[in-house]
Amino acid sequence: MLTIENLTGGYGETDILTGINLTLEAGEILTVAGTNGAGKSTLAKAVVGLLPRVNGRVTLSGSDITRIPAEQRARAGIGYVPQTANVFAALTIVENLEVVEGVKDRKQRIVEMFDLFPALNERRRARAGSLSGGERQQLAFARALMTRPDVIVLDEPTAALSPIMADESFRRIRELARTGTAVLLIEQRARQALAISHRGAIMDSGKVALEGQADGLLADQRAAELYLGVGH
Ligand SMILES: Nc1ncnc2c1ncn2[C@@H]1O[C@H](COP(=O)(O)OP(=O)(O)OP(=O)(O)O)[C@@H](O)[C@H]1O
Numbered sequence: 001m002l003t004i005e006n007l008t009g010g011y012g013e014t015d016i017l018t019g020i021n022l023t024l025e026a027g028e029i030l031t032v033a034g035t036n037g038a039g040k041s042t043l044a045k046a047v048v049g050l051l052p053r054v055n056g057r058v059t060l061s062g063s064d065i066t067r068i069p070a071e072q073r074a075r076a077g078i079g080y081v082p083q084t085a086n087v088f089a090a091l092t093i094v095e096n097l098e099v100v101e102g103v104k105d106r107k108q109r110i111v112e113m114f115d116l117f118p119a120l121n122e123r124r125r126a127r128a129g130s131l132s133g134g135e136r137q138q139l140a141f142a143r144a145l146m147t148r149p150d151v152i153v154l155d156e157p158t159a160a161l162s163p164i165m166a167d168e169s170f171r172r173i174r175e176l177a178r179t180g181t182a183v184l185l186i187e188q189r190a191r192q193a194l195a196i197s198h199r200g201a202i203m204d205s206g207k208v209a210l211e212g213q214a215d216g217l218l219a220d221q222r223a224a225e226l227y228l229g230v231g232h
Pocket of ligand 1: 011012016034035036037038039040041042043
């Protein structure tokens with residue numbers, strides 16, 4: 001579904017990412033973990049088309065998308081929920097869903113989003129600016145799902161959430177993958193994320209330091225000591 005080959009790039013002249021190779025199949029969850037500043041969000045931006053300078057190749061269902069702009073990638077099937085929630089504060093919840101571009105059978109899709117996120121349905125006429133961090137994150141997630149993306153890139157979706165809400169978010173991500181969506185999941189809660197993932201990649205200094213099956217990484221002593229935090 002998504003392949004990243006020998007990806008190098010950054011914001012200016014300095015490379016932040018170097019030689020990244022990753023693949024993601026339909027219905028698969030790939031967790032990308034790693035220390036602060038390792039380049040996880042930069043990788044997300046490279047995939048969705050928001051990194052100014054990129055070398056290497058990104059393909060979606062076999063098509064090279066490395067050079068196409070973000071809006072076009074979104075239309076081609078890449079959804080993105082950035083780290084700081086992507087919602088319009090002055091619009092209500094329902095209006096935020098109504099303004100997403102490129103949605104087929106919009107009314108039906110909004111009903112489906114409210115089924116998936118009941119908390120949003122309860123507050124559908126509330127302005128997004130008045131929502132809690134967790135609700136805002138759900139709205140950003142719902143907005144990204146409106147177009148039924150084939151691949152969704154989630155940048156720390158549980159960062160603003162309580163442990164209980166984070167559990168709910170992980171459950172939702174798992175369900176989404178079961179419907180065939182490929183999920184690139186960037187997470188600080190690495191152990192929990194790996195527990196719902198098929199595979200994982202651990203980044204360090206702009207490179208993939210370790211990569212493999214999620215259960216293998218969870219059992220890997222070196223990964224545990226260096227990156228996952230022993231006992232967490
Ligand atoms: N807009 C930007 N312009 C220039 N450099 C940036 C920009 N955003 C991030 N960087 C740099 O890129 C490097 C990687 O940052 P990135 O945000 O990708 O890391 P991260 O792994 O997502 O970290 P965190 O877990 O803290 O979010 C850092 O050195 C950071 O300072």
